[in-house]
Amino acid sequence: MKTDAVTTAPGPKAPVLSVRGLSVRFRMRGGRQVAAVADAHFDLAAGECLALVGESGCGKSVLASALLGLLPGNARTSGSALLDDGTDLLTAGERSLARTVRGRRVGLVPQSPAAHLTPVRTVRAQLEETLRELTGARRPALRPAAERAAARASFPAGHLDRYPHELSGGLAQRAATALALIGDAPLLLADEPTTGLDRELVERTVDELRRHTDGGRALLIITHDLAAAERIADRVAVMYAGRIVELDDAERFFGRPGPRHPYARGLLDALPERAFVPIPGMPPELGALPEGCAFAARCDRADELCSVQPPFDGRLACRHGARADGEEPDRA
């Protein structure tokens, strides 16, 4: 289900998640601050998948951790992230997050699955325990239910009795995905759910997540795999140096007219099926961001106007982005 390209409204249904002005800062030794996420703003509706893409270290995982209340102690948040029942994920206490939110209302497929699986228990035992806890399933239904849960994430039944350390990275990833799908939470966060998988498995995993979404759940998928994002997403959010700089319909973004933000254009041009040309330079340090647009040092359109932070209008944060109709911008 792809949403209308032209409006920024979340579509017909009320958003499952509504994020406004979300910022995360880390306080470092010596009073230094790292602005890992700045002023994020988006809605996510039931049945919709939003893909968050961007370079390594741009703040994607920190954003996901903030939505789960899993930030480390040196983090400070501001803004709001409301679920449709009014729960603010940024201010809800750890007790209610643990009891009623995580796993039940917000599911997570973690970026490093090995770290999230219990080392001393087999995959089967962990699936059964999660089923018991979140769905109330009991023997004898538990065993087939665990096998079905494994199959949904393409986890091979023959490996169910293995311990996490006996799994390859790809298998651990699928075990974590299977666990995350069990709670059937209305909002699922998937942080790099396809790392370490080959193309065929990427497609199977992504298609399963899409089916899950089509069943009426909302999905925020964080990925550096643009092909996976194109396959699954209704909308794409591009993050650069902690800020969402472009948010658009996936078909327009990957097809025509293409991305409007110079960074997003560069990211697509870097693909081996496209120009295979890297964006020059590297992202700035989040602890030492320049004044104005953080991409300016790498941008061939930068000028004096860019020395003031470009505001995000719900679609784009750029002084000279391509026009929404795909025509070249006026260089005013």
Place this chain on the structure above:
Amino acid sequence: MLELTRVTAGYDRREPVVREVSLSLAPGESLGLLGPSGCGKSTLARVAALLHRPYAGTVVLDGEPVRGWRHRAPRAQRTAVGVVFQQPRLSADPRLTLRELIAQPLRATGRRAEVADRVAALAPAVGLTPELLERRPHEVSDGQLQRACLARALVLRPRWLICDEMTAMLDASTTAALVAVVESYRRESGAGLLAVGHDRVLLERWCDRTVGWQECSAPGAPQEVMGPGGQSS
């Protein structure tokens, strides 16, 4: 030439993950080896990088058969091969700064005197600033750390480079940037490349030729000359 002939290798003799795989690479050539997750291509890459001793088969490096692996490999052979892995965090000593990490192979081979010059030449080539060079692995992103690991692989000017899923964890721009670094090193040095991975689009764009895992495992595969006894299937 880098020639692997009927290599069988793994972690359990009764169940080797690599069975009778053969491939050969000419100087200056780049070969992409494509295979699905878990097929054993990383194990083969480690055999080719002289890091994993095979159970059977031969590896011949520039005409010289390899007789020892890891620290038993003669220095001249060990330093002829550079290697980059998928997960930089697993292959980088967390106590070292990126500068020390890049210089590690020089120190290990008693070539300390060259450290300053080589690091000064490589850091800008892989896109690392002087400030980043003084940081430790936990203070940089995966992409930055992988840039350092690539510089470390190039620091001894290897004639052969083995890249095992070097870019699987990286975004599109960092991927294109690191591939460009490898290719410019190869143009200037004439080094050969074995790039192992599962991304067909990437390997076909990057390498002179690509072969599938199956083709190298099947005896008598047309492109891969077999040792005596190889028969067509």
